[in-house]
Amino acid sequence: MTATTPITSPYSITWPLLPDDFVLPDDPVENEAQPLLAAALTQALSSQPAVIKDALIVSNFALCAGINRQIICKAPDWMYVAPVPPSDRIRRSYTPHTEGVVPPVVMEFLSERDCGEYSMKPGRKIGKWYFYERIIEVPRYVIFDPDSAELEVYALQDNRYELETADEQGRYFIPGLDLFLGVWEGTHEVRTGPWLRWWTAAGELVPWSEERVQQAQVQVQQAQVQAQQAEARAQQAEQEKAALLAKLRAAGLE
Numbered sequence: 001m002t003a004t005t006p007i008t009s010p011y012s013i014t015w016p017l018l019p020d021d022f023v024l025p026d027d028p029v030e031n032e033a034q035p036l037l038a039a040a041l042t043q044a045l046s047s048q049p050a051v052i053k054d055a056l057i058v059s060n061f062a063l064c065a066g067i068n069r070q071i072i073c074k075a076p077d078w079m080y081v082a083p084v085p086p087s088d089r090i091r092r093s094y095t096p097h098t099e100g101v102v103p104p105v106v107m108e109f110l111s112e113r114d115c116g117e118y119s120m121k122p123g124r125k126i127g128k129w130y131f132y133e134r135i136i137e138v139p140r141y142v143i144f145d146p147d148s149a150e151l152e153v154y155a156l157q158d159n160r161y162e163l164e165t166a167d168e169q170g171r172y173f174i175p176g177l178d179l180f181l182g183v184w185e186g187t188h189e190v191r192t193g194p195w196l197r198w199w200t201a202a203g204e205l206v207p208w209s210e211e212r213v214q215q216a217q218v219q220v221q222q223a224q225v226q227a228q229q230a231e232a233r234a235q236q237a238e239q240e241k242a243a244l245l246a247k248l249r250a251a252g253l254e
Helices: 033-047 128-136 209-250
Strands: 056-058 062-067 070-074 078-081 105-109 140-145 150-157 160-163 172-174 179-188 191-199
Touching: 033 078, 033 105, 033 191, 033 209, 062 128, 070 128, 128 140, 128 160, 150 172, 150 179
Parallel strands: 105 140
Antiparallel strands: 056 078, 062 070, 078 105, 140 150, 150 160, 172 179, 179 191
C-alpha cells in the first residue's frame, strides 16, 4: 500500500485536555466480536504484573489531539499506554504528551463496513490510519479481521507505517509490552473462532483466567497423584521390611 500524503503534516497539532462538557460520539459497536476480542486481550494481561503496572488499558476509548484548534478524537478498539500518572477524575479520554506518553500500540478490529482503518489521506475528516500515523505517531498499529483471522501489524518508520513480517510462529513482537501478539483458534467465553493472544519471550502462551484455574487444578491433581504414589511406595517398603524380618526370625535370627 503506497501513501501519497506528504510527510510534513499540513496541520497545527496541540495536546489539550478534553473539556468536561465535550460531547463524545456515541457510536454503536460494529459487531458482537469486537468487545469480546478487546476484553480477552486485557484479561490475559492480569497475569503480567510488570505490564499492567501504571497502565491504561482500554477499548473504544477516546484518543485525542488538537488539530487546527479543534479537538479530534478517535476511539481505537483496543489501546495500551504505560506509564500513565493516576487521575483524580474518571477518565473519558486520553491526550498524549499532556497526560502521559504516546501509546505504544493501538488496535482496530475490522467490521463489515469501512470504518476508516485504512484511511490515509488528510481531509475534512481525518481517517484512523492518518490520525495514528501522522498526528499521534503511534509506534505500532494493529489491524485484525476476526472473520478471516488476518492479522496485520504496522511499525512506524520514518513517519510512515511499514507492514511487519511475522516470525516463524506467525507472531509479532510488541515493544512497550515486551510480548508477542498472534492468532489463536478456539473457544473462549461465548465465541468460537480466531482470537488475538499474547505470548511471552520464552514462547509461552499468556493464559486467560479460566486457563489459569484449569492449570492450577491440573497441578493439584498431579500433586495428589504424586502423594498417592509416594504413600504406595512407603507402604510397599514397609511390607518388604516386614517380610524380611519374618524370614530372619524364621531362620532363628533377631
